[in-house]
Amino acid sequence: MQNYDELILRTQRIDPAAPFPVAHQAVRIALYDEYAARSFYARVVESFGERAPFSNVLRSEEQHVTALLGLCERFGIPRPLDPFPQESTVEPTWLANCQRAVAGEIANVQMYAWLLNQVAEPEVRRVFQNLQAAALQHHLPAFRQAAVAAQAQESYHAAHGISPQQAYVRHGPLSDFLERAFSQLGPYAGPLGIFSPLLRNAHPAMLAGMVTGGAGVYLWKTRTGRHRKED
DSSP states (O other): OOOTTHHHHHHTOOOTTSSSOHHHHHHHHHHHHHHHHHHHHHHHHHHHOSOTTHHHHHHHHHHHHHHHHHHHHHHTOOOOOOOHHHHOOOOSSHHHHHHHHHHHHHHHHHHHHHHHTTOOOHHHHHHHHHHHHHIIIIIHHHHHHHHHHHHHHHHHHHTTTOOGGGTTOOOOHHHHHHHHHHHHHTTOOGGGTTHHHHHHTSOHHHHHHHHHHHHHHHHHHHHHHHHHHHO
């Protein structure tokens, strides 16, 4: 079953000839768009796990939907049907999903800018402005930062012949942190001095082994030293 205003919702364009008010159309357009974002972010979380920023923004999208549903109740606007749980797909890599999210948030900001030029109701305008601000000030910067980090991460692994799909295999909290740090170093040695190029060129799996082995040696030395003191 389709929405009675499916064309309006899909194109995000208000129809002056439609038999329902402009504010009615605008709220349904906004809610439909938030439905789509919520389903996409939920699908990414299902595929890649509870990882920021998708997991955080997904919770925010739930709040956006709730705010718009409040407008539906306040103005007697029927809520649109949500087809996106069945329609939403994800990209094969984390980077591609981050880039898609960036594009989606930019489009969301632009949608609200256009809708705000169409509606005069103060309560509708206030909700639209709040949601636009959240996308512009919080969601978009978070996804942009994630995309930059993902690009560095995948490039770092690609240099060692590792596919983008395998670039996010977990080796443990410490080694994962170091992998991300070294991938961000780029061509700069930074505070690591002469050791930085060596570590940046280390295979990620070898790096994980180095960290695990180093931790094991540290624990062995600590335990040995404690026993000596006790003796």
